[in-house]
Amino acid sequence: MNNPLIKLSQRIGYSFNDESLVQLALTHRSCGNKNNERLEFLGDSIVNFVIAEALYRKFPQAKEGQLSRLRADMVRGTTLAEIAREFELGEFLQLGSGELKSGGHNRESILADVVEAIIGAIYLDSGMAVANEQILNWYESRLAGLTLDAVIKDAKTRLQEHLQKSKHRLPKYEVTEIFGQAHDQKFKVSCWVEKLPEITVGIGSSRRFAEQSAAEKALKALGVE
Amino acid sequence: MNNPLIKLSQRIGYSFNDESLVQLALTHRSCGNKNNERLEFLGDSIVNFVIAEALYRKFPQAKEGQLSRLRADMVRGTTLAEIAREFELGEFLQLGSGELKSGGHNRESILADVVEAIIGAIYLDSGMAVANEQILNWYESRLAGLTLDAVIKDAKTRLQEHLQKSKHRLPKYEVTEIFGQAHDQKFKVSCWVEKLPEITVGIGSSRRFAEQSAAEKALKALGVE
Numbered sequence: 001m002n003n004p005l006i007k008l009s010q011r012i013g014y015s016f017n018d019e020s021l022v023q024l025a026l027t028h029r030s031c032g033n034k035n036n037e038r039l040e041f042l043g044d045s046i047v048n049f050v051i052a053e054a055l056y057r058k059f060p061q062a063k064e065g066q067l068s069r070l071r072a073d074m075v076r077g078t079t080l081a082e083i084a085r086e087f088e089l090g091e092f093l094q095l096g097s098g099e100l101k102s103g104g105h106n107r108e109s110i111l112a113d114v115v116e117a118i119i120g121a122i123y124l125d126s127g128m129a130v131a132n133e134q135i136l137n138w139y140e141s142r143l144a145g146l147t148l149d150a151v152i153k154d155a156k157t158r159l160q161e162h163l164q165k166s167k168h169r170l171p172k173y174e175v176t177e178i179f180g181q182a183h184d185q186k187f188k189v190s191c192w193v194e195k196l197p198e199i200t201v202g203i204g205s206s207r208r209f210a211e212q213s214a215a216e217k218a219l220k221a222l223g224v225e
Numbered sequence: 226m227n228n229p230l231i232k233l234s235q236r237i238g239y240s241f242n243d244e245s246l247v248q249l250a251l252t253h254r255s256c257g258n259k260n261n262e263r264l265e266f267l268g269d270s271i272v273n274f275v276i277a278e279a280l281y282r283k284f285p286q287a288k289e290g291q292l293s294r295l296r297a298d299m300v301r302g303t304t305l306a307e308i309a310r311e312f313e314l315g316e317f318l319q320l321g322s323g324e325l326k327s328g329g330h331n332r333e334s335i336l337a338d339v340v341e342a343i344i345g346a347i348y349l350d351s352g353m354a355v356a357n358e359q360i361l362n363w364y365e366s367r368l369a370g371l372t373l374d375a376v377i378k379d380a381k382t383r384l385q386e387h388l389q390k391s392k393h394r395l396p397k398y399e400v401t402e403i404f405g406q407a408h409d410q411k412f413k414v415s416c417w418v419e420k421l422p423e424i425t426v427g428i429g430s431s432r433r434f435a436e437q438s439a440a441e442k443a444l445k446a447l448g449v450e
Contacts, residue, residue, distance in 0.1 A: 038287070041277060046274055052269075063263070064262035
């Protein structure tokens, strides 16, 4: 194995049996027909699955819509490019002369694609169990830092943005009930939205959580989720 | 195992170790909070990966864009619902009363979701190797019937539709050269598109294939692919 590939193996924590796979994974389409796009196609589906399962198991209470949003965050180009930058993958890329001149080594989409292509290459080299382990290692801190709150919190913002975009009035939230024991209070919040025939109602352990839940239901009623 | 589940096992060719998984996979959200949406989320990512790999291996010459389109065809709701109908899954569904009355047993989106949820359930029950085998069995005839031509052929149609939608003139194709031996002739076709600064050129073993290839390049130049 040549020197750059040894360095790459150390960074990503995986050493290829078949060097030609990683060479291909690092080759951008600007180099010609033999490039990493097919590996990227394969790797994309693998990272989607691995993250889907990780989220499914980590959040047994999460609804499908929440899991989908969390996954979209995890597998979007920005996140994949971040991973590429952590491994400093840019220096290993094979780019055509045009991309070289225009700074392709640091372009987000190129970096994201390379991460997916490397995942595809690891899968072909060593199978799903190893690819799974690698992906979970690379995502370890990101997955550990995830909370469902981060998703739920977002519903109010999404509702507001949706209504602003469609030129409707902003939603109105109102606490309609507080119940339960002092150490375990629940808040009931109603959410009024101009476009909806009925208010939606959320219940939560804080006013904010209840509002988020009501906003989530309004989004669903609007078909936005 | 109760009778309906035995019948279902025989139809799909898989018998669950954990019956509660298949029960959940058959339960539509209209029945309440404990429903098949999470399994569908998981199963969706699995069928995406399994079909991606099958196409990757079946078509070693295909480009990423072609693989993506073939997969989109394979995993879209209509195809999944077809599989559900082949297994007559409708009769096993658990639906809430509203969906029951409005014919949910035969609704395409519900049927498609159930197929994905069953795949998710098989994966949790027996792991990836078994889920992979099941999916490939279910898709056997569809995958066997696939040809890359089917994708390439489509480029002219897609180009025409794109230009019509954007109110541009239709493309013009012209054979500019025929070369090669009599038993191995090649056609060179140029494709003129109003929006593009340059014509695109396709080469193929028939006029039609050359046109499709030129159309494909025009689509790429338009950023449509």
